[in-house]
Amino acid sequence: xxxxxxxxxxxxxxxxxxxxxxxxxxxxxxxxxxxxxxxxxxxxxxxxxxxxxxxxxxxxxxxxxxxxxxxxxxxxxxxxxxxxxxxxxxxxxxxxxxxxxxxxxxxxxxxxx
Amino acid sequence: xxxxxxxxxxxxxxxxxxxxxxxxxxxxxxxxxxxxxxxxxxxxxxxxxxxxxxxxxxxxxxxxxxxxxxxxxxxxxxxxxxxxxxxxxxxxxxxxxxxxxxxxxxxxxxxxx
Numbered sequence: 001x002x003x004x005x006x007x008x009x010x011x012x013x014x015x016x017x018x019x020x021x022x023x024x025x026x027x028x029x030x031x032x033x034x035x036x037x038x039x040x041x042x043x044x045x046x047x048x049x050x051x052x053x054x055x056x057x058x059x060x061x062x063x064x065x066x067x068x069x070x071x072x073x074x075x076x077x078x079x080x081x082x083x084x085x086x087x088x089x090x091x092x093x094x095x096x097x098x099x100x101x102x103x104x105x106x107x108x109x110x111x112x113x
Numbered sequence: 114x115x116x117x118x119x120x121x122x123x124x125x126x127x128x129x130x131x132x133x134x135x136x137x138x139x140x141x142x143x144x145x146x147x148x149x150x151x152x153x154x155x156x157x158x159x160x161x162x163x164x165x166x167x168x169x170x171x172x173x174x175x176x177x178x179x180x181x182x183x184x185x186x187x188x189x190x191x192x193x194x195x196x197x198x199x200x201x202x203x204x205x206x207x208x209x210x211x212x213x214x215x216x217x218x219x220x221x222x223x224x225x226x
Contacts (some may be wrong), residue, residue, distance in 0.1 A: 004156075043157065043202065043216040091156045104156030 002026045004105035006092050012111045013082055021077045021108045023092030032075045033093040033102060034067065036060070043091065049075065082112045115140040117205050117217035125223045130193055134220045136186040136203030144208035148177050148188045151200045151219065160188070160201075193224045 005024045013019050025032050034046040047057040049067055066078045075094075079086055089109050093102040117138045126132050138146070145164045149157035161170045161177040163186070170177050174191045190197055200219040207215065 042218045043151075043204075045214045045216070089154075093156070100162055101159045104158070107154070107156050109154075 004092055004094055004103050006090075006105040006108050008108060009106065010109045010111075012113065015084055015112055016081050019079050019082055019110065021079075021090050021092075021110070023075045023077070023105055024073050025075055025092065025094030026096075026103055027073070029094035029096050029103075031055075031095045031097075031099055031102075032067075032069070033095075034077045035091040035093065035104075036088040037091065037107075038085075038088045046077075079110075082110075084112050086110060087112045115205075115207055115215050117203055117215050119201075119203050119217040119220050121220055122218070123221040123223070125225060126193055128193060128195055128224050128226050131189065131191050132193060132222065134188045134190075134201050134203075134222070136188070136205075136217055138184050138186070138203070138205045138215070138217075140184075140205040140207045140215055142208045143181065143184075144206040146177075146179055146186050147204040147206070148175070148186075149202040149204060151202055153199070157202055190222075193222075195224050195226060198222060198224045 007022045032049040035043050037043045045058050047061045047067055048055045064080050068076050089107045091107045092105040095102045120135045145162055147162045148160040150160055151157040160175050161172050163170050163179045165181050176189045179186045200221050202219040203217040205215050
């Protein structure tokens with residue numbers, strides 16, 4: 001069964017450094033999403049992406065964040081200058097044209113020191 | 114303000130027993146409601162999705178109900194198994210051009226042998 005994959009599974013970085021989280025959505029999907037989950041808290045929507053542009057973003061997704069689909073398969077989330085409070089699990093998800101079901105990846109656990 | 118509240122926060126039951134999890138929301142305009150199962154350290158997995166006109170939807174031992182008038186949903190798990198131990202998350206989508214997803218804090222279910 002096709003699935004969303006994410007790399008790396010864990011990332012440790014110093015405050016102020018840039019990180020890029022990578023996702024490979026399910027191949028025939030058209031809609032892509034990033035979410036984050038701070039430890040012990042609920043999942044929060046960051047951004048949705050369709051047709052090579054951001055379709056919606058939350059207030060969390062400020063100028064420090066950017067997303068890109070550099071080729072036909074990868075979908076990336078970049079954090080330009082990480083802060084301690086960016087430490088969280090970041091989930092990528094994708095859905096087909098119906099957007100009925102989002103399929104989540106296993107997540108990347110980011111720790112900012 | 115769009116919010117999704119779930120109860121109980123946590124629940125412990127014996128294997129083979131049934132249980133019901135609750136979700137109340139104040140999301141408007143309402144688009145759909147999803148229930149997800151999230152194992153520790155993993156991404157959420159979709160169980161059911163319900164639109165405004167649907168009252169009940171089943172997926173194996175999982176049955177979700179929706180009362181759009183009272184803005185309440187429930188997830189009933191029948192004949193629980195040890196593998197049902199997980200967090201169950203209610204997610205309500207607001208129709209606002211593209212979909213905006215509001216996550217509940219989840220109910221942590223533990224099934225004991």
